[in-house]
Amino acid sequence: xxxxxxxxxxxxxxxxGRSGHCTVARSTAMREALMLQLEKLSYYQHLSLSGGQERxxxxxxxxxxxxxxxxxxxxxxxxxxxxxxRTNFLAHHLVFTPEEIRQFPSPPAILxxxxxxxxxxxxxxxxxxxxxxxSLMNISGTVSVPATTxxxxxxxxxxxxxxxxxxxxxxxxxxxxxxxxxxxLFAESLELLELRDPRRDFRVTAxxxxxxxxxxxxxxxxxxxxxxxxxxxxxxxxSAGPDCRPLSEVRAQKVTNEERIFAQSGKQPPRFVTQPxxxxxxxxxxxxxxxxxxxxxxxxxxxxSVDQAGNGQIIANGTASELVLPNPPFGVSRYVVRASxxxxxxxxxxxxxxxxKKLRISQxxxxxxxxxxxxxxxxxxxxxxxxxEKQRRRxxxxxxxxxxxxxxxxxxxxxxxxxxIGVILLAGxxxxxxxxxxNQSGGTPTTxxxxxxxxxxxxxxxxxxxxxxxxVQLQDAKVPINVAETNQQxxxxxxxxxxxxxxxxxxxxxxxxxxxxxxxxxxxQKPPFQFILTTASVGFDTNGDNIFFVCKPNxxxxxxxxxxxxxxxxxxxxxxxxxxxSQKTDSAFLFIGASSQKIFAxxxxxxGAFTSQQVDFPTVGGVNMIVxxxxxxxxxxxxxYSFDSILWTPVTNxxxxxxxQTLVGLAQSSGSSTEIVKAKMVYVxxxx
Numbered sequence: 001x002x003x004x005x006x007x008x009x010x011x012x013x014x015x016x017g018r019s020g021h022c023t024v025a026r027s028t029a030m031r032e033a034l035m036l037q038l039e040k041l042s043y044y045q046h047l048s049l050s051g052g053q054e055r056x057x058x059x060x061x062x063x064x065x066x067x068x069x070x071x072x073x074x075x076x077x078x079x080x081x082x083x084x085x086r087t088n089f090l091a092h093h094l095v096f097t098p099e100e101i102r103q104f105p106s107p108p109a110i111l112x113x114x115x116x117x118x119x120x121x122x123x124x125x126x127x128x129x130x131x132x133x134x135s136l137m138n139i140s141g142t143v144s145v146p147a148t149t150x151x152x153x154x155x156x157x158x159x160x161x162x163x164x165x166x167x168x169x170x171x172x173x174x175x176x177x178x179x180x181x182x183x184x185l186f187a188e189s190l191e192l193l194e195l196r197d198p199r200r201d202f203r204v205t206a207x208x209x210x211x212x213x214x215x216x217x218x219x220x221x222x223x224x225x226x227x228x229x230x231x232x233x234x235x236x237x238x239s240a241g242p243d244c245r246p247l248s249e250v251r252a253q254k255v256t257n258e259e260r261i262f263a264q265s266g267k268q269p270p271r272f273v274t275q276p277x278x279x280x281x282x283x284x285x286x287x288x289x290x291x292x293x294x295x296x297x298x299x300x301x302x303x304x305s306v307d308q309a310g311n312g313q314i315i316a317n318g319t320a321s322e323l324v325l326p327n328p329p330f331g332v333s334r335y336v337v338r339a340s341x342x343x344x345x346x347x348x349x350x351x352x353x354x355x356x357k358k359l360r361i362s363q364x365x366x367x368x369x370x371x372x373x374x375x376x377x378x379x380x381x382x383x384x385x386x387x388x389e390k391q392r393r394r395x396x397x398x399x400x401x402x403x404x405x406x407x408x409x410x411x412x413x414x415x416x417x418x419x420x421i422g423v424i425l426l427a428g429x430x431x432x433x434x435x436x437x438x439n440q441s442g443g444t445p446t447t448x449x450x451x452x453x454x455x456x457x458x459x460x461x462x463x464x465x466x467x468x469x470x471x472v473q474l475q476d477a478k479v480p481i482n483v484a485e486t487n488q489q490x491x492x493x494x495x496x497x498x499x500x501x502x503x504x505x506x507x508x509x510x511x512x513x514x515x516x517x518x519x520x521x522x523x524x525q526k527p528p529f530q531f532i533l534t535t536a537s538v539g540f541d542t543n544g545d546n547i548f549f550v551c552k553p554n555x556x557x558x559x560x561x562x563x564x565x566x567x568x569x570x571x572x573x574x575x576x577x578x579x580x581x582s583q584k585t586d587s588a589f590l591f592i593g594a595s596s597q598k599i600f601a602x603x604x605x606x607x608g609a610f611t612s613q614q615v616d617f618p619t620v621g622g623v624n625m626i627v628x629x630x631x632x633x634x635x636x637x638x639x640x641y642s643f644d645s646i647l648w649t650p651v652t653n654x655x656x657x658x659x660x661q662t663l664v665g666l667a668q669s670s671g672s673s674t675e676i677v678k679a680k681m682v683y684v685x686x687x688x
Contacts, residue, residue: 198608551665572671
């Protein structure tokens, strides 16, 4: 449990207490160093002496003492005058270790709701033993959403996200707000972290947001991420930065529909809007089961195989809304999916999968090669009635086959003659036309070359092959990537549609985030598979992705695909290959791809840190495609690109840890939710 320390200037001493299970002060030296540091933080600026207003001050700090980190919550207030008419104050501190914070709500919720804060103190300094922490444990389930205080103060609950978007160290004026309102606004914003926390552990992240409800002259500004200012305090003007604004005027810049519902209505338990349906397949075919659940936060999925008694067994890679079974068991099997979020979980209805045996026709041996064992012994020159009948049928069959071959040969001769006559007629018509043109013009006719069929239009800028296989370091992108479009003359479209096929076995289409439009075609039946992807989606962002992903389980050590054509109006489109842990918008991933003029490499690691890099195409030469690949060594994947599949340029500073549960495939975004990009990519089967 946390350790508490009470300091009062009237007693000129310290009163510290700890529970019998406290792990903060493991040694006398550490306890003394901690108490000395807390005494330095125990000060109070009496504003009434200069005509200001006395108020309670609440703060949250991070302290590093001898290599150990502590979270300190402080409540400081005026304590009146002593018998010598000297001003006094009371400082009460709660100290938590990093191991303890997960079981408690956010710091502003404790400062606002804990009933154990000492408001008066007249005892001698002493160490308290065996404190009753039940009042602190009682508020462990405190929830601060929906953001009703942000709704009352600003008119829209989603503005609570605006405080999370503000830069670290921002100054906020709070003259029109009480301390309780300030703490409530802080608590609601930190609760909204559940949808934006890149670490995926928002309760721990909330304790990293340090603050004070009123800056004092002795405060170190670097101690606080959020600094509240009162105009009656002389430090107000010195601490106000260029972007200082009232806390009541903070506004959110970008929110998703899920975040809006979360802020305005709070959490919602998951519920299924699409139940998995029964499926019947032939033996050897892959099976697909699909379900969809809604909830706030967005629920995660886990599929199970169940027996007739209802006992379930987890499916390792079944963590998406769609379950793909490349080799389902023969017969009848049963499956359910469980959707869960922080408010609860729900299990779907049971879906049956029936795998039927393929019809197999046995090949019977021809009659003429069957061995007939006579019942009685007869001379070898004597033929039975069966032998005579078989010989007659064989002779008739040979005659029918001979007549058929003669007829076929005659038809071929007639067809060749027809073609020859047609060519002669066309040649004669051409000679007549040439002669007629010559007679009219009196000159020599112009020779018209044969026009070869044009390739599909592409926006890929012609570029030269790299001169060597040396490593090229991509430059970090400091701003959002802006890709200039290629000015090319439109080519005549091929009016004959391509034959489309279903996605190859094991492949599936996945939408990550908000993807209004998407479609995938496989235009070949056999490897190498050629895909045509079409989508309208915003793309990558530090807070989450919106992309179209055609993928399969990552079962190889290599993955390679060629980008043949790109058509689209958005200069920020991305077309390439991706390794991804899941279809969650903030999932870890590794991507390498291109637009019309640049090559891009992006990664989000398992801690949520997002990195985006780019490099321009060379400006000379010409190519018809770009090839991208992933290589794996000791579980670490790296990416590379090439213009000829021979000389490769690796991206050395972005690596990714992946396993067989990771998804791998083709990723695409257009850079906009309204504009469409279309790309043709070829997947090349790697070696395992």
